[in-house]
Amino acid sequence: MARKKIILTHIVFWTLFILLGIIMNVALHNNMHITWQAFWKDFTDPFTPIGYGRTIVVCYLSLYIFGLLISRKKYAIAAASVILMIGFDVSLRFLIEQKFVGPVFDKWQFPDGIAFGQYFAENVFFSAMGIFICFLLKIIDDMYRNEVIEKEKNAMELQFLKSQINPHFLFNTFNNLYGLSLSDPQKTPDAILKLSEMMRYMLYESNVEKVSLQKEVTYLQHMISLQELRYDDQTYINFDISGNLENYSIAPLLLISFVENAFKHGDVMDKKEPLIISIKLKDGKLVFNLRNKISYKNKDHVGGIGLQNVKRRLDLLYHNSYELDIKNDNVIFESSLTVNLN
Template structure:
């Protein structure tokens, strides 16, 4: 809401309150002179006290933690506002000071005490409003900072995926080139397609599930080239995947882990990848036989990375089961799309 609309809204609210009290004081009839004086002139003074405290006194002293000066400023505001009311009261003496049709007349100090109390009420209301708005603003700032931190962390995690994947893929292509394999150019082309997807098509918060599946298929084909078509991989896709979306680069870490730490050349124990979509639920499973030779001495960042991304993006909407047995490694991911 811009400044003009805020000011207009405040004017409308205060005008409505003043008119309502004038109408009530007039007994539901047409507005009379007495109610217009009491709730009109004095209402303006009270509203002025409200905003002087809200816009000047509190921001100047309270926000800077100058509490003593704030108390002094509030006291002076109440006293000054009350003296203005007293001046108005004596100007409209017969309306304000004379009560019960002339039978009772308010004394100065009696009216001063009453007017001071009303001034204090408006100071209190403006202070409460200030604290409420500041609390909401602080919560909004806190939420924005948390969101910015979340976005930064996600960006950092995603930035780790590309170098991690590229490092492993280049090692595979280097192996093909070292063996002078004729499939080295095909492997480079597959890597180019994969990197194009990672760099350009996966920049959105979600991508089409079919695109992510094609990305996995390209990766698997790249791995098959590495093993000279002696890799045994089963990739089963079940259910309706069209029109479904998923956070990009979430599934690849499980597949990459299977090739990196598993045995891909065992015909009797192939790497098995199952992707099943039922309604808006995704089930993804990767099973591989563990290799005793292919150990990642650096510890790897793939699965740690994906676990953190799942926590940030699908909190409460996913379940990850990992079975690390002596010979078999089994990952199962249940995800709400």
């Protein structure tokens, strides 16, 4: 796609370059008066394809030599090469126009027998301008290539961040299953079934750029059910959902870290301070709020990657289309995320 973009840009660039060049030439030779007849006469003049063909060849030759020298960090020689290419372009034009086209076709841009020094003085500015304008192509090419590199870098980073979620989640879940198997073995099969459903979502349904918001919320509900088994259903959780979720999509596995963090570091067994999860959708904006009491009994001394992961993914995926506010007063932890899904 990037290569096609660059090729198309070059075609458009040269088309405009030639058309504007012909228009300027006609205007300069006709007291700034431009007519279709004058334009067509200049367009079909044999000097036109020969002249612009030479310019294009010299341009790409200049860019190649300049790029080669710059890549080898020979900056002074690279600058000198541009000056030499301007001289080469004028000399080549002199040979083509005055030594070939003129004598062979009896068509002269300048009088027959004009001294090379005078010819050089009258044409060096136009050759220099043509070559320097050609460097616009290099700037455009670099912009496209940098854009592609940045996209590939972001895609690789996103894939890495996403790959971290599964091991991170599994590490915590298997710890929970181990504890459940010791405290209440009869509930372990149900927990494994819930885990199986979540694994299917992670492995087969979340390997896309966007998923249905409804599927993502269902995934969170499965996770909460799995966590409730761990606490022998003695949890206090208010999970409120409002709005039509089916009509919108979201990056997969984006909200799990917030909920997982609440179970990992929060107290979900306090009736006075229940875990509050709110998902509201209005006018294409998702508002996700979570509030939980902090439990220092559940403090994970190893640490985690959850919220750091989700912040980086939000930056890459939604850039300026989201707001994240996190408050922690060492008693209550609150997170509020607003994402523009449009």
